[in-house]
Amino acid sequence: MEGSGGFVDRRLADYVSLITDSLASQDGSAFAAALAINATNSYAETVSSCLDHTKDPARILKQVDKHAPLGEMLLHHTRAMQCYHQNRYVDAYNSLEKSANAFLQEYRNWESTWAMEALHVIVYALRTVGEMADREMAMNGKAPDKLKGAGSFLMKVFGAIQGKGPKRVGALYVTCQLFKIYFKLGTVHMCRSVIRSIDTSRFFDFEDFPAKDRVTYMYYTGRLEVFNDNVSAADRKLTYALERCDPFKKANIRMILKYLVPVRLALGVLPKESLLTKYNLSEYIDVVRALKRGDVRLLRRALKANENNFFRSGVYLVLEKLESHVYRRLLRKMCIQYPKAAGSWPRPPSQDGGDPKSYEVARGGHGHGRGGMLHGNSDPQGTDERLLFAQEPSGGAEQAGPLPEARWATTTVTATAKVRIY
Template sequence: MADITLNSYLHQIYSAYEDYNGEKVASLLSIEDPHVLSTKLTGSNFENSVQDVLHSPLAEMVILHLNVLKKVTEQNMDEALVYQCQFGQLFCKILQGQKDENWMLPIMEKICHDLRRIALSAKNVEDSMVRSEDSAPTCLEKAADVIMAMFRICAADTRAQENDTKRWGMLSLVNQLFKIYFRINRLHLCKPLIRAIEAQNLKDRFPLNQIIVYKYYVGRKAMFDSEFTVAEECLTFAFQHASSKHSLENKRKILTYLVPVKMFLGWMPTKEALEKYDLTEFYEVADALKVGNIRRFNNALRKYERKFIVSGVYLILEKLRMILYRNLLKKTCLIYAKTQIPIAVMQAAMQWSGYEDIDLDETHCIVANLIFTGQIRGYISHQHQVLVVAKQNAFPKISLSES
């Protein structure tokens, strides 16, 4: 394929197109196929050669694809993106014109996959994180617009028979959009996509590899929305079903978010499991959390701050502080061995554990919040400045993992 001639390439794609072989056509129109290594495809006047062999609209698709290859070879990713967007827009019209057939879905998926990759490589992708709301769309946003247009066509195809409906292409497009929206920090745009997929009667019958990716991103979004039960369910599904040649790396990526979620629900990871997936930075956090040691918790966050920020879990780990305080105050109550514990005693415990500048009022607030969220069963007697805890089950278990 690296030395394939233009004539041979055109005859291959013509044959596949006439046979309605969507997978083969998709490969021949992808920037990841070996034909891209050939230097014989984008010579002078290749547009005329394409039009002589192929009919419309296939000729226009191939010409746009070869222009993309030419610009990618020249490392001109901005112009490559322009051509790939035009390719996607043309394909939208073709796809919309097809009634009761979906053999082109593999082509659509390849176009969108390549579109996102090219957009990532384009020079202004970094601007997506710092641009103002009224500035020009970034490369990734342009790509997302084209992908969204295809998504609307697929979602609207409700009259075709199940085997022929374009709705089978929805999840692949949603996953590409998720990858873009997470990259440019537009997570609010994920919500209508999730609703659209959950409303589909096909939602459990999409290809497993697509469902895994979908669950991974839905789990991450739920984590950021503090919906930890949903996050745990989705990320656990993705972790348990991830099985490919890159399985270990995929599982590690999933665990980066699943571990903090599990800790929120009271499940502490084992050192062995974290070592297996090279995530030992979480062990120091979990160990400090389990025993309620504020100083060790702060040191662990400080030590691995960069790692946690890059992976996007730093702020989530910061939210674990209330569980940290709950575990510390539980130990304090057990040591004090009474159902009435002075707030000053709790303040002293917090100061000893590492929260040195905490005052009595702030201790009151922390205890009140723990009572409000159900992590402590009891009440504060402001008159006597004491916490009165229930005689039984004063500190309800966060999960079955807690002894």
């Protein structure tokens, strides 16, 4: 038994030596790997097992005291590892927060960014363990508050690194973790302050941040624009995220397309069904078919069938406004079927290549005013549709009479339309 205890002490001493060596050599990768708290980290499993069998872990951990306050930090951090592997997530979070406080206190004094990776590991652990702790508290009939506490601590971290200096390069990662917490808690309004700090920075160009952080940032800010019904800004940000996303990360591409597809539909761009099938976005297939056919009933049925999913995603209101697009498609089909009746309708200005089979409709939402659709002579099957939109006057009221031809803008949309990124 004594020999077993000595072996355990040596393994724990080896872990402490790894920490002290990485601190002395400023090896950020080794330091970060030693601090990771997850189910696959071999260091965490070893430390947890050692703490279960040693009588006085504090005696060994005190070897790090010369790097104070990291000796205190390591004591709490190893305790968090032990609680995590025992599935005691509330206790793990409490110890982890104490460890993170001690680490941040020391990190403020370091001029270089060598420990940035370790900081990110701690930030990630706070969020993920906080979520687990909240689930444990909810199961025990207590009000969850650990994830909210993690958000408050991450704001302290953000404040420590978002100022002028090389450490600012890590601010976007912390921002993205904050976004994940705020979206999880349903407090997305709290994103505004950190967005303002990033967007108005004079010390760092956005393109200087790591690509994966830029993609995540644009994904979440694009979702915020969807919630605010600003489809043009949402399209720009989500497109940025999609174009720079790792093409082998299918799950990440699906997450982006889940919001980009309804945004593009609102702008009059229809994806192929093969794209929706490939990324398991079947909930949009009937919506696209309804837009192509002018089938209002099919659109309403699709919205009803996926109502809960669309509401949870925050895209229901965007999709609901597509009904006016479907009506315009339906009217266009009527125009082709009954051309004499169409000749008596008001028309938008004449366009090159078009025929008089046109009509003028009101298009609501997204900052657009009056509009119409023009059918080209070259394609009687109806695959060449031109949506003509006129901007409202600056005062917001629609002017009487026809709008000058110069005020019209043409967007071509076809039944097989595709965007470059699609």
